[in-house]
Amino acid sequence: MKSRITPMLALLGGLAAVACSHHVDLTKASGQANFGVQMAKMDLWREAMFRFQRAVEIDPKDALVRNNLAVAYEANGDFEKARKEYLEALRLDRSNQYIQKNYSRFVEFLSRNRKRQPPHGVAEPIAPTATGPTVIQATPPAPGEPPVGRTGGLKPASPASPQPPSDLPPPAPQPPPAQPPPKGVR
Numbered sequence: 001m002k003s004r005i006t007p008m009l010a011l012l013g014g015l016a017a018v019a020c021s022h023h024v025d026l027t028k029a030s031g032q033a034n035f036g037v038q039m040a041k042m043d044l045w046r047e048a049m050f051r052f053q054r055a056v057e058i059d060p061k062d063a064l065v066r067n068n069l070a071v072a073y074e075a076n077g078d079f080e081k082a083r084k085e086y087l088e089a090l091r092l093d094r095s096n097q098y099i100q101k102n103y104s105r106f107v108e109f110l111s112r113n114r115k116r117q118p119p120h121g122v123a124e125p126i127a128p129t130a131t132g133p134t135v136i137q138a139t140p141p142a143p144g145e146p147p148v149g150r151t152g153g154l155k156p157a158s159p160a161s162p163q164p165p166s167d168l169p170p171p172a173p174q175p176p177p178a179q180p181p182p183k184g185v186r
Contacts, residue, residue, distance in 0.1 A: 063093035
């Protein structure tokens with residue numbers, strides 16, 4: 001029982017530290033969105049999704065927050081909601097290249113994985129694409145801080161080199177190939 005409580009306390013302490021260290025005003029959409037970005041950086045996608053949902057409730061016309069919510073839905077495997085949010089983000093801001101690229105990658109990801117569906121409804125894990133969507137910070141990054149890109153865990157990246165989304169476990173290691181015995185050994 002104690003082994004379960006310790007990680008939970010550490011997580012709660014981390015969340016409190018993030019919230020307090022940046023003096024986030026969670027009554028504003030930008031505060032919720034920034035907090036969501038911080039949670040995504042910590043690979044806490046359910047919390048990030050919750051924060052982006054709150055930001056959309058506060059300001060439903062913010063295209064960047066809609067994009068971030070779509071990325072969070074995608075990270076949590078809810079592809080239908082992700083598609084809906086990407087389309088709404090594009091409707092709100094057709095000229096935003098981040099949103100265009102994210103939606104394009106999302107469509108490519110889905111089309112590749114539909115083609116690979118096994119017959120007869122047999123479930124098969126979905127492999128991520130080579131590139132993935134980008135969570136966009138509600139406020140510009142501090143000087144010297146890179147923009148936020150997303151991978152299976154969120155890591156800083158440039159918009160040109162985002163990483164693939166992945167909630168899948170790493171592949172099982174392959175055993176080394178058997179080598180023939182050296183000559184002269186029987």
